[in-house]
Amino acid sequence: MTGAPWTVVLAGGVGSRFWPLSTPARPKQLLPLLSPQSMLRDTIDRLAAVSPLAQTLVLTNASLVDAIRRELPDLPGANVIAEPRPAGTAAALTWGALEVARRADPGAVMLSVHADWAIGDVPAFQRALLAAAAAAERENALVTVGMVPVRPDPGLGYIEPGDVVEGSLRRVRRFIEKPSRDRAAELVRLGCLWNSGIFAWRAGDLLEEVTAHCPEVAPAAAAHGASREEFFAAARAVAIDVGVLERSRRVMVLPGDFGWSDVGTWTALRDVRVRDADGNAPHGAVLAREAHGNVVHAEGTTVVLYGVDDLVVVSANGLTLVTTLERATDLKTLLDTLPSQVRDR
16 A cells, blocks of 8 residues: 555544533543544544554534644544534545545545444454555455454444455445344344444545435535535535435445444443453542443542442433433433433533
């Protein structure tokens, strides 16, 4: 590959799945869920062996730009890019490709990752990114890294590999949206991969495919000299998978196996945090006695568990949440019933 790739880190979103710890001003990517530092900082650190900071762009909500610049003081300030309004990942990554083409060259290779993943095997993750970047440059293709499933998961999308291109690189036959549990089990048996959201392409190749296949974003991208505000105002919201990848014939997939998780809920932390001898996944000052399989997050206080199993306990921002691992996957239902002075604290 000719030179180090660029990397675009998607760091938007103010989701509620980690309430009461997450807030609009401090969403998931700025939380210390897996280590003493934020998930975004963890992400930037593991990318250091792939892309230099000068070639790392962070796309985020306009309201989070200042917080992210404080979190990443070593990243050039101009590399933290505000999306004036949410417009989906197709618009965000198209703008990222326009930035890479302007700052470098349309032939420059660009990687895309999210800021809030857990990665178990960092060296294997880095090797997979570089392999995807090399394949994208060599094949003039849009390359995704599909994760080898460790279980049937109806909460994830799937990729069905098609014809072999070279080695483990294959064309994508189709993308499959989040299936039922039984269908997910069937897809795993058929050798389908999880759709991780890891992508690699030359900036110009993505822009060509946006122009050819994505009417939601193509007119905004074609407006030469348009400001960021004008681009996002003109773009219609659509995911990159739907808007480009499902419509393009230039999409290929490499399998990846490095302990990837999108850490979508408090429950998911039990699988990616370091656990004690009783299977508890704690953060902060936590004392557990005769307690098993709990997820606990304590900020500014001490949490003591005694004789309980399979709970989620979160103490933060003057609130304490206690629920089960099963019910923690649907916090939105709870939040819809809470008074605003509690929910928005």
